[in-house]
Amino acid sequence: MAQRTMELTTLGHRIRHYRQTAGLTLDELGNAVGVAGSHLSLIENGKREPKLSLLQSVARATGTDLSQLLSAEPPNRRAALEIELNRAQSSTVFRRLGVAPVKVTKSTPDETIETVLGLHRELQRRERDAIATPEEARRANTELRHRMREKNNYLPGIEALAEKQLKAVGHTSGALTHRSVSVMAEQLGFELLYVSDLPHSARSVTDLENGRIYLPPASIPGGHGLRSMALQAMAHRLLGHTQPTDYADFLQQRLEINYFAACCLMPETNAVAMLQQAKRDRDIAVEDFRDAFGVTHEAAGMRMTNLMTQHFDIPLHFLRVDSAGAINRVYENDDLPLPMDVTGAVEGQVACKWFSARSAFSEQNRTTEHYQYTDTPSGTFWCATQTGTTSEGEFSITVGVPFDDSKWFRGRETNKRATSICPDESCCRKPAADAAARWRGKSWPSARVHMQMFSPLPRGAFPGVDDNEVYSFLDRHASS
């Protein structure tokens, strides 16, 4: 339909061009071909489709031929400008703005159209750039991980801020209570409200006008999820975040609010004191750290990456891997050889089959951690892995260190030992020769397609929050 409209616009411009070149008015040409001038005007403006017989008459009357009239080329510079403007003004990007289109008349100067067209081209360019591709997201994520690696995954400013906030609510040791989190919010001028109708696109919504932080309802009592989410919402305020300008900025903010929540739940002073004692006893264990602060195994393991290198000079790695072996979340500064795509991204890559992170899935007893030594081309690593299950399936959390540092950890006396020569394909990626001989060409697996392969990240707004949804949510609640 749009294509057809464009063809009619071009045709109209060509008829007008040849009419004017022949020195005829609309009425004069109308008389010559037997239609009203007003009808010709509609055709010239691309609003009517002329019959073939009429086009033949027009060609004769203007001294041209049919093929010239029907050419897809704009007949002159002016017509080209008008056609491009017409196209730009009927685009979705432009119409979404709700701005009235420019009406071009005979007296509109070419320069005016060119200026408006310049703005349209820039609008379209920005629109294209705003669609963050998964590849851009991966690159930004990798760069952030490299920056954090250089800082030992440690952010002193946020550590200090969290300690200050905790002191203000009188928190001294142990797990941070829900009550303390509410008091912290109150001190910032916010009330925490749990609602069941949060917009789908938002994890929390802060009403700055009325001093409220809306959070999802407590589906599972206990756990640290809700405390963490409330702390993250407050962190945006405390850290003075503004609308992210690009995907990298968005990721940086996400990292900072997560970091702040982790600092509040596992405060540096207490956490380091506990790890210090465990190290003295040669009994460091993620599970003890987790239980002391009432957080998930994942949060505890990740938190250890913030503190162990900074305070004890121990390099380490953290992996969250799903049951298919894909790496969901990662940190390393101990040179553990990890799979990587061409952009340097580790997330989404499949971990070596022989790594503790994967072999733990085959353990019978999963209530305690799985300990393992793994020989790799970069040396031997000792790892502790805990498996778990969510509605999305099984996952494992691994914290590991180079061989020399295993002496500080519980589980170092394990006899389990594996060898990985990844990325050498013969390690675990290439099928064994006999299996290949048996099945190659005699089987046909049909691949599963992941929908996210095709979906670009949310348009424009990097956090992917739907403003429309958020504002109507606030409307519903602001009056209650």
Ligand SMILES: [Zn+2]
């Ligand atoms: Zn391997």
